[in-house]
Amino acid sequence: MGREIERKFLVCGEFRDQATSALRISQGYIAKSDELTLRVRTLNEQGFLTIKGRTDNAGISRNEWEWEIPVEQARELLQYSKGTIEKCRYLVPCGEHTFEVDSFFGDNEGLVVAEVELSDPDEQFERPAWLGEEVTGDRRYYNSQLLKKPFKRWEK
Numbered sequence: 001m002g003r004e005i006e007r008k009f010l011v012c013g014e015f016r017d018q019a020t021s022a023l024r025i026s027q028g029y030i031a032k033s034d035e036l037t038l039r040v041r042t043l044n045e046q047g048f049l050t051i052k053g054r055t056d057n058a059g060i061s062r063n064e065w066e067w068e069i070p071v072e073q074a075r076e077l078l079q080y081s082k083g084t085i086e087k088c089r090y091l092v093p094c095g096e097h098t099f100e101v102d103s104f105f106g107d108n109e110g111l112v113v114a115e116v117e118l119s120d121p122d123e124q125f126e127r128p129a130w131l132g133e134e135v136t137g138d139r140r141y142y143n144s145q146l147l148k149k150p151f152k153r154w155e156k
Contacts, residue, residue, distance in 0.1 A: 004052070004064040005121055008141055011112040013130030015101055019090035025102075028081025029144050037144060040077040043089075047074025059137020060121045083147045095126030107150030113141060 027041035039050045053063035086105040101114045
């Protein structure tokens with residue numbers, strides 16, 4: 001079992017010129033219980049199946065298991081989701097960490113968030129100039145919630 005420890009932020013500036021790569025992601029959720037969520041996704045021409053546990057009270061940490069699967073199987077499984085999240089993920093190094101910056105499409109267009117994975121919840125990290133408000137633990141920004149209530153339907 002892996003443990004995912006990450007913090008999430010809004011993006012308030014230009015970051016693309018610092019990105020080392022960009023991946024097209026389609027993801028959906030095919031099963032959910034009170035304790036676990038089963039996610040399927042494609043990243044360019046790779047497929048992944050991920051089980052995520054419940055997030056801790058601070059919204060920073062949770063258990064995670066992930067397996068690479070053939071991309072054809074991932075595309076088949078996406079058909080069982082009640083919708084998909086479409087986004088481009090940019091990998092942006094900063095200091096000793098790499099931020100994953102997601103720019104969303106479709107009903108979530110206009111939303112850009114950055115996540116940084118940490119080895120400890122209290123780990124310090126360099127903050128790039130384009131990093132905005134922290135939204136760690138705000139359920140509205142969870143991808144599974146963006147399927148239920150997309151960014152374009154939020155009250156401004």
